[in-house]
Amino acid sequence: MGPLSTTAFIISAVAKVLVIFVGWLIVVAGVTLAERKIAAWIQDRSGPNRVGPWGIFQPIADGIKNFAKEEHIPGGASRWLFFLAPIISMFPAFVVIAVIPVAAPLPTPWGLVEVIVADLPIGFLFVMALASLGVYGLTLGGWASNSKYSFLGGVRASAQMISYEVALGLSLVPIFMLAGNVTLPEIVRQQQDALWYVLPLMVGFLFFSVSYFAETNRGPFDMPEAESELVYGFHTEYSAMRMAMFYLAEYANMVTASALMATFFFGGWDIPFWAGDNIGVAADGSIIGATPAWWVTLLTFASFAAKTAFFILVFIWVRWTIPRFRYDQVMALGWKVLIPLLVVYIAVLGGAMLALEAAGIEFGVRYALSLAGINLVLLLLIMFWLDRSRIVLGGAWRQARPQQARSRG
Amino acid sequence: MLREYIPVLMIFAMSLGAGAIMVIGSAIFSNYRPTTVKKEAYESGMPPVGDARERFAVKYYIVAMLFLLFDVEVVFLFTWGAVFRRLGLFGYVAIMIFIVLLIAGLLYEWRKGALEWD
Numbered sequence: 001m002g003p004l005s006t007t008a009f010i011i012s013a014v015a016k017v018l019v020i021f022v023g024w025l026i027v028v029a030g031v032t033l034a035e036r037k038i039a040a041w042i043q044d045r046s047g048p049n050r051v052g053p054w055g056i057f058q059p060i061a062d063g064i065k066n067f068a069k070e071e072h073i074p075g076g077a078s079r080w081l082f083f084l085a086p087i088i089s090m091f092p093a094f095v096v097i098a099v100i101p102v103a104a105p106l107p108t109p110w111g112l113v114e115v116i117v118a119d120l121p122i123g124f125l126f127v128m129a130l131a132s133l134g135v136y137g138l139t140l141g142g143w144a145s146n147s148k149y150s151f152l153g154g155v156r157a158s159a160q161m162i163s164y165e166v167a168l169g170l171s172l173v174p175i176f177m178l179a180g181n182v183t184l185p186e187i188v189r190q191q192q193d194a195l196w197y198v199l200p201l202m203v204g205f206l207f208f209s210v211s212y213f214a215e216t217n218r219g220p221f222d223m224p225e226a227e228s229e230l231v232y233g234f235h236t237e238y239s240a241m242r243m244a245m246f247y248l249a250e251y252a253n254m255v256t257a258s259a260l261m262a263t264f265f266f267g268g269w270d271i272p273f274w275a276g277d278n279i280g281v282a283a284d285g286s287i288i289g290a291t292p293a294w295w296v297t298l299l300t301f302a303s304f305a306a307k308t309a310f311f312i313l314v315f316i317w318v319r320w321t322i323p324r325f326r327y328d329q330v331m332a333l334g335w336k337v338l339i340p341l342l343v344v345y346i347a348v349l350g351g352a353m354l355a356l357e358a359a360g361i362e363f364g365v366r367y368a369l370s371l372a373g374i375n376l377v378l379l380l381l382i383m384f385w386l387d388r389s390r391i392v393l394g395g396a397w398r399q400a401r402p403q404q405a406r407s408r409g
Numbered sequence: 410m411l412r413e414y415i416p417v418l419m420i421f422a423m424s425l426g427a428g429a430i431m432v433i434g435s436a437i438f439s440n441y442r443p444t445t446v447k448k449e450a451y452e453s454g455m456p457p458v459g460d461a462r463e464r465f466a467v468k469y470y471i472v473a474m475l476f477l478l479f480d481v482e483v484v485f486l487f488t489w490g491a492v493f494r495r496l497g498l499f500g501y502v503a504i505m506i507f508i509v510l511l512i513a514g515l516l517y518e519w520r521k522g523a524l525e526w527d
Binding site: 006009010013014016017021025066067068069070071072073074075076083086087090091094095097098117118119120121124125126143145146147148149150151152155158159162163165166169170172173174175176177180181182231236237240241242244245327328331332335336339340343346347350351353354357 | 412413414415416417419420421423424425427428429431432434435436438439440441442443447448449450451452453457460461462465468469472473475476479480483484486487489490491492493494495497498501504505508511512515519524525526
């Protein structure tokens with residue numbers, strides 16, 4: 001089977017875009033319900049349970065309600081920006097899925113179809129570029145409302161998101177170094193050959209997830225909303241569907257983040273300990289490794305979905321468990337902990353990889369396991385160093401120390 | 410190949426379309442009846458004081474400037490990381506010099522208090 005002809009490519013592209021985009025919308029709607037159900041479960045209450053069995057039609061009811069609600073525009077608002085901000089916020093959140101491979105290639109009578117909307121040679125940069133566009137929606141929404149709470153939420157969002165973008169970018173560099181590539185399908189294939197990157201890049205995964213938590217403005221990092229300080233943050237003045245769009249963007253970002261964690265660090269659609277799914281496609285369209293089949297595609301998709309669902313669960317779990325940071329702590333964590341540590345980590349990892357190559361160990365399972373050992377040591381060092389929280393707490397730590405000393409004495 | 414960008418354009422169009430449908434649909438179905446009080450900005454129930462577009466803390470500008478510096482450096486690391494294993498020791502030493510300069514800059518900012526928020 002060679003590469004697809006242009007007609008087959010266009011038809012498959014339309015089919016993939018429709019299926020993946022619509023599926024994505026359903027997943028995002030489902031996650032809004034999942035969050036409410038899991039929150040209820042964590043707080044020992046029932047959660048939505050009136051619309052349909054176990055409340056599964058709640059997202060539809062919410063949608064109808066949001067369409068019918070009165071739309072409010074504050075008097076002093078910049079009307080156009082106020083109108084545009086939710087769209088700008090939603091757009092990047094929904095587009096990033098285009099470069100995430102969701103399953104093994106699917107064989108069709110017309111050729112092998114890769115189950116990814118667009119196999120861009122610059123997949124990584126596409127993700128980074130669109131992730132950084134998200135900040136515009138929040139900042140514009142906050143600024144356009146002409147309300148003080150919205151405004152503060154908007155500036156906070158901009159400063160926080162750009163700070164953590166640096167950390168997010170740095171935490172991706174180790175993956176580049178290990179994979180030697182910037183396309184997502186290639187990274188998935190490399191992980192099938194060796195080990196899931198979460199082992200050789202444990203520290204990288206820790207930093208990546210923390211930065212992405214901050215980048216999605218969720219969990220302990222929801223400073224732009226911070227309802228105990230800023231009422232509702234950047235969308236205080238928004239109502240009806242426009243407010244719901246900010247929520248959709250947040251949940252879509254969360255699902256994207258989970259999918260990216262699964263792809264970068266947990267092998268994407270790879271099924272562990274099974275060689276039957278190690279399917280690669282060469283540049284000329286010929287198949288490397290196992291034979292593709294429709295049921296393999298389905299199984300690998302189930303594997304990807306399970307990994308993504310797990311990380312969505314972690315996102316929700318963290319949000320309802322950990323109390324919110326103070327803003328100066330958020331910024332200190334970004335600039336004084338994550339960025340310096342990541343730079344040092346890149347240096348150590350590069351040195352370790354060069355040493356391994358000088359020792360003659362080929363890229364493969366042994367190579368990855370050696371890196372995993374180094375990472376474990378680094379992780380323990382960071383844990384025990386971070387645990388003292390000298391930098392994050394700053395002045396508060398120094399003030400608290402004499403008291404601790406006294407209470408011990 | 411360049412044809413890989415066709416589906417990207419499609420998904421761009423679909424996202425923008427979904428956003429536009431939501432905003433316009435909501436504008437059609439909602440019945441907006443503004444009153445003077447309703448149009449005021451929300452300020453915890455008190456009459457709003459002045460305009461929201463006032464001066465704000467200069468720290469946010471500093472963060473934005475630092476971001477510009479560091480993000481350019483991160484992009485530089487991207488390209489290096491992708492070819493790291495082909496460049497070998499030479500590339501490693503070269504990027505270490507760069508990273509040391511970067512860390513020196515960060516430490517300078519830190520000592521100058523540009524990263525303090527209290």
